[in-house]
Amino acid sequence: MNTPALSVVIPTHKRVDTLRECLAHLERQTMRDSVEVIVVSDGHDDATTALFRTQDAWKMNVKFFEIEKSQQGVARNKGVQEARGEYVLFGQDDIFLAADVCEKHVKVLQGCHGELVEPRPSGVLRQAQDDKVAVLGFTTWDPALKITPVMKWLEKSGWQFGYPQIAAYAHKLLPQDIQHRFTYTSHISLPRDIALRFPFLSTDIYGWEDIEWGKRLAENGVRLFYEPDAKAWHHHTITMEESLKRMETLGTSAMQMAKRSGSFDRVPKGWKLLAYHLLALLPTMRGRHAKAFLHGIDIFYN
Numbered sequence: 001m002n003t004p005a006l007s008v009v010i011p012t013h014k015r016v017d018t019l020r021e022c023l024a025h026l027e028r029q030t031m032r033d034s035v036e037v038i039v040v041s042d043g044h045d046d047a048t049t050a051l052f053r054t055q056d057a058w059k060m061n062v063k064f065f066e067i068e069k070s071q072q073g074v075a076r077n078k079g080v081q082e083a084r085g086e087y088v089l090f091g092q093d094d095i096f097l098a099a100d101v102c103e104k105h106v107k108v109l110q111g112c113h114g115e116l117v118e119p120r121p122s123g124v125l126r127q128a129q130d131d132k133v134a135v136l137g138f139t140t141w142d143p144a145l146k147i148t149p150v151m152k153w154l155e156k157s158g159w160q161f162g163y164p165q166i167a168a169y170a171h172k173l174l175p176q177d178i179q180h181r182f183t184y185t186s187h188i189s190l191p192r193d194i195a196l197r198f199p200f201l202s203t204d205i206y207g208w209e210d211i212e213w214g215k216r217l218a219e220n221g222v223r224l225f226y227e228p229d230a231k232a233w234h235h236h237t238i239t240m241e242e243s244l245k246r247m248e249t250l251g252t253s254a255m256q257m258a259k260r261s262g263s264f265d266r267v268p269k270g271w272k273l274l275a276y277h278l279l280a281l282l283p284t285m286r287g288r289h290a291k292a293f294l295h296g297i298d299i300f301y302n
Contacts, residue, residue: 004036004061005086006102007192009079011040011072012093016047018235019093027059029102036061038079039093043069073200073209076185080195089189094236097187101137104230105189108135133173133223134190136182137230138163144233150240153285159247163228170228179224183214187232194222201260206246207253208266215263244292251296267297 008026012019019039026037037060041048044066051057052064067078072092080088087109089102139161141147154160166174166182174182185200198216200209214224238246258267268276280291 003084003086005031005034006036006089006106006189007079007083007085007087008035008037008089008091008102009040009076009083010037010091010093011042011075011079012048013042013069014045014048015093016045016051019048020051021235022091022093022096023058023062025096025099026102028099029060029097030100031103031106032060034106035102036063036083036085038063038065038082040064040075040079041066042072042075043067071203071206071209072185073213074202077199077202080192080199083192083195085192087189088192088195090185090187091232092186094234095139095186096142096233096235098231101230101232104227105135105137108225108227109133109189109191132194132221133225134183134188134194134217135230136174136184136224136226137187137189137232138226138228139184139187139232139234142233142235145235145237148237148239150243150285151238154238154243157286159289161234166226169226172226174224174226176218176223180211180214180218182226183210183217183224185210185213186234187230190217190222198222201257203253203256203260205249205253205256207250208257208264211266212257212261212264215261215265219263240288244288247289247292248296248299251293251298252300253296254293255297255300 010022023037029035039052039062049066052062063082065078065082067075076090087106089105091097141151141155156164158165161184162182198213200213203209254267257264276290276294279287280294281287
């Protein structure tokens with residue numbers, strides 16, 4: 001069997017119908033014959049297992065693995081360990097890729113993008129080393145869904161995806177001091193050997209493992225290139241109640257991650273922490289989310 005150019009790693013947890021549609025989008029990839037898909041079930045699910053009983057059910061090379069219930073980072077690590085492609089693209093079961101996404105990621109990773117450059121202090125442009133680059137694609141809400149007000153706010157504020165904040169870096173390398181804030185592991189690719197060298201930390205709660213991972217990549221000279229033409233859609237409706245509960249969880253997990261990783265910088269301190277407390281007094285969308293985040297921090301201490 002030929003070695004695939006790209007291994008797409010999909011963690012999943014008890015969302016078989018969404019996963020089936022995710023795989024249907026992968027079957028439509030322009031370079032499907034050069035792609036392998038590795039699905040890792042985070043915990044056992046009969047319906048998910050049944051989906052992979054026969055390889056003939058798919059028009060592409062699909063492998064299925066199951067791990068004990070952990071979190072997405074551990075599932076991604078398993079996928080990387082099983083991958084054979086030169087490059088790895090991390091996705092999610094609720095991320096639907098446009099048909100040319102895999103091709104666009106591989107082209108950038110192979111150094112075929114003419115603007116893969118960064119300025120030196122002297123102003124001279126140089127080619128970034130293709131083996132030290134990760135590629136971030138663009139993701140937005142699936143228009144097939146009813147987009148709730150809180151979903152619009154999450155996208156605009158950056159608490160879900162902060163793409164408006166990096167619009168100026170389209171087709172460019174992000175500044176190294178901020179790139180870790182945008183290492184969204186629902187749609188990011190990199191050479192497999194780098195993914196093997198920098199596994200995700202295992203956590204027992206949702207959140208922040210991608211940002212901590214991105215920090216280590218940056219510290220080791222791996223740059224992040226933003227390719228907005230690699231488009232994907234996030235098929236996941238979020239209500240206000242679900243968003244506030246998620247924010248509470250992120251507050252708790254931020255403290256846990258800070259305890260484990262000295263370089264993790266997403267816990268508000270000093271004037272930022274004061275700003276959170278002031279915002280939490282407001283009945284606005286932002287204020288309610290700040291209050292939930294602070295409550296998550298309180299849960300960590302209690």
